[in-house]
Amino acid sequence: MSNVLVNTIAEVRARxxxxxxxxxxxxxxxxxxxxxxxxxxxxERARAECGTVVATIFVNPIQFDVQADYDRxxxxxxxxxxxxxxxGVDMVFAPALExxxxxxxxxxxxxxxxxxxxxxxxxxxxFRGVATxxxxxxxxxxxxxxYFGEKDAQQLAVIERMVEDLNFPVSVVSVxxxxxxxxxxxxxxxxxxxxxxxxxxxxxxxxLQSARQAIAxxxxxxxxxxxxxxxxxxxxxxxxxxYFEVVDPRSFHPVAEVAxxxxxxxxxxxxxxxxxxxxxxxxxxxxxxx
Amino acid sequence: MSNVLVNTIAEVRARxxxxxxxxxxxxxxxxxxxxxxxxxxxxERARAECGTVVATIFVNPIQFDVQADYDRxxxxxxxxxxxxxxxGVDMVFAPALExxxxxxxxxxxxxxxxxxxxxxxxxxxxFRGVATxxxxxxxxxxxxxxYFGEKDAQQLAVIERMVEDLNFPVSVVSVxxxxxxxxxxxxxxxxxxxxxxxxxxxxxxxxLQSARQAIAxxxxxxxxxxxxxxxxxxxxxxxxxxYFEVVDPRSFHPVAEVAxxxxxxxxxxxxxxxxxxxxxxxxxxxxxxx
Numbered sequence: 001m002s003n004v005l006v007n008t009i010a011e012v013r014a015r016x017x018x019x020x021x022x023x024x025x026x027x028x029x030x031x032x033x034x035x036x037x038x039x040x041x042x043x044e045r046a047r048a049e050c051g052t053v054v055a056t057i058f059v060n061p062i063q064f065d066v067q068a069d070y071d072r073x074x075x076x077x078x079x080x081x082x083x084x085x086x087x088g089v090d091m092v093f094a095p096a097l098e099x100x101x102x103x104x105x106x107x108x109x110x111x112x113x114x115x116x117x118x119x120x121x122x123x124x125x126x127f128r129g130v131a132t133x134x135x136x137x138x139x140x141x142x143x144x145x146x147y148f149g150e151k152d153a154q155q156l157a158v159i160e161r162m163v164e165d166l167n168f169p170v171s172v173v174s175v176x177x178x179x180x181x182x183x184x185x186x187x188x189x190x191x192x193x194x195x196x197x198x199x200x201x202x203x204x205x206x207x208l209q210s211a212r213q214a215i216a217x218x219x220x221x222x223x224x225x226x227x228x229x230x231x232x233x234x235x236x237x238x239x240x241x242x243y244f245e246v247v248d249p250r251s252f253h254p255v256a257e258v259a260x261x262x263x264x265x266x267x268x269x270x271x272x273x274x275x276x277x278x279x280x281x282x283x284x285x286x287x288x289x290x
Numbered sequence: 291m292s293n294v295l296v297n298t299i300a301e302v303r304a305r306x307x308x309x310x311x312x313x314x315x316x317x318x319x320x321x322x323x324x325x326x327x328x329x330x331x332x333x334e335r336a337r338a339e340c341g342t343v344v345a346t347i348f349v350n351p352i353q354f355d356v357q358a359d360y361d362r363x364x365x366x367x368x369x370x371x372x373x374x375x376x377x378g379v380d381m382v383f384a385p386a387l388e389x390x391x392x393x394x395x396x397x398x399x400x401x402x403x404x405x406x407x408x409x410x411x412x413x414x415x416x417f418r419g420v421a422t423x424x425x426x427x428x429x430x431x432x433x434x435x436x437y438f439g440e441k442d443a444q445q446l447a448v449i450e451r452m453v454e455d456l457n458f459p460v461s462v463v464s465v466x467x468x469x470x471x472x473x474x475x476x477x478x479x480x481x482x483x484x485x486x487x488x489x490x491x492x493x494x495x496x497x498l499q500s501a502r503q504a505i506a507x508x509x510x511x512x513x514x515x516x517x518x519x520x521x522x523x524x525x526x527x528x529x530x531x532x533y534f535e536v537v538d539p540r541s542f543h544p545v546a547e548v549a550x551x552x553x554x555x556x557x558x559x560x561x562x563x564x565x566x567x568x569x570x571x572x573x574x575x576x577x578x579x580x
Contacts, residue, residue: 107401108399109398111396112396136457139457140457162397165426
């Protein structure tokens with residue numbers, strides 16, 4: 001299958017307007033490229049639900065808190081285009097830096113409460129950069145539906161809050177995390193792991209599962225939940241925990257006691273590579289023994 | 291003439307979508323009500339340029355830095371509706387506070403550079419509140435054109451920068467300031483002036499004209515320009531100058547020397563009422579003697 005590569009905002013708008021005139025709904029899958037099956041799940045969902053599917057590929061500099069991370073972020077447009085084509089994407093918008101930021105960014109979208117803890121605390125300005133570029137992409141593509149992965153759950157919460165608060169005329173669709181057979185969540189950053197680090201990395205998901213199990217078993221105190229989970233990470237000397245928290249699934253504020261649905265989220269360093277993962281623990285599960 | 295009063299976001303969207311299906315362009319005139327001939331000029335311009343004209347009337351709490359100013363801001367919906375009707379407005383969106391902010395605002399749009407000085411410096415958070423509510427209204431109405439007055443020139447610059455940076459699919463149209471016969475710029479706040487204050491208030495425009503004349507006469511140093519203008523304000527004991535600045539017309543940063551087009555802007559207090567005004571001084575004028 002083939003798709004159309006578009007580099008300019010004007011051409012995206014013209015093509016989307018034509019699709020809309022033809023009565024087709026528009027789905028948008030914003031990505032930073034380095035596509036893997038996690039992105040594939042977003043595209044397949046969009047393909048099933050929308051008349052026209054637009055994927056965007058843009059490594060957004062203003063969401064990187066560390067320049068070196070931006071510089072070494074994987075870029076492989078030919079492979080990404082083939083990947084999109086195989087999943088029935090109609091149009092790929094892959095703008096140059098100057099098309100997205102002809103001048104240094106002078107406007108920023110902030111979602112301060114939702115971005116206060118976890119990744120927001122450890123990566124200053126990260127979610128401001130994410131919210132700002134997503135606002136831009138939503139204005140450029142003007143989709144009916146926009147697809148984001150649950151793997152980046154706090155990002156998803158920030159975007160949902162932004163869309164709700166600012167009345168963006170779009171529906172945000174969240175898509176479950178895709179995992180390797182051993183549980184490791186798919187991420188473009190997994191490619192950077194050494195073989196040893198790769199063998200240690202599934203401990204993230206094991207720890208999250210232990211935490212979820214503790215809650216299902218009736219544990220309500222968040223510190224006790226973490227106590228049940230952290231040994232799985234401590235057992236891996238190649239991993240260093242940045243955070244491991246039980247949070248409110250909407251605000252992403254840590255909770256002291258589990259009451260209702262919670263999300264358990266972690267960030268772990270393997271050498272110079274940062275991995276994140278999370279699981280949702282629904283209210284039924286956390287109240288089963290209450 | 292009559293128009294349609296709409297209170298909900300859902301109904302605005304349905305009516306705008308119907309107008310668009312009928313092939314009509316959409317113009318939006320955002321206001322806080324207390325309408326006067328300045329707003330009238332925006333509506334008349336929109337009426338001349340657009341198939342469907344939507345005025346919004348909403349006193350936005352998050353742009354007021356002082357609660358008392360919000361509380362006493364003039365509200366008179368019946369008069370405003372009649373005013374809109376007389377100017378051929380098709381639809382008036384006048385939402386309740388809960389429709390616009392069902393929860394406390396959790397997302398904010400910041401244009402920090404443009405908002406750094408003048409009103410932005412003296413009214414902390416003001417332009418953040420303006421940019422945020424305008425983003426909301428643009429997402430609700432989804433107009434092709436949005437109309438703003440040059441009287442609030444820094445606000446206009448903030449909105450133009452936001453629309454440009456975030457790629458909002460809208461054209462911002464600026465409309466010249468409407469003045470009383472004695473030069474006082476129309477403002478909803480003029481109603482609060484005592485008769486004595488009202489007689490003093492035209493000194494703002496006289497001072498701005500003196501500054502513009504100084505530049506036209508070849509003065510390039512901003513302090514010298516201000517020196518030519520400020521006596522007109524100092525002569526009025528009922529007025530207290532908050533700022534009087536010569537600024538870059540895009541960034542609203544004060545300039546030390548006039549080179550190219552500049553805007554001259556002032557804020558003055560008359561008792562507890564704050565008045566603002568500004569004039570543009572084009573490059574031709576400022577370079578006439580260069």
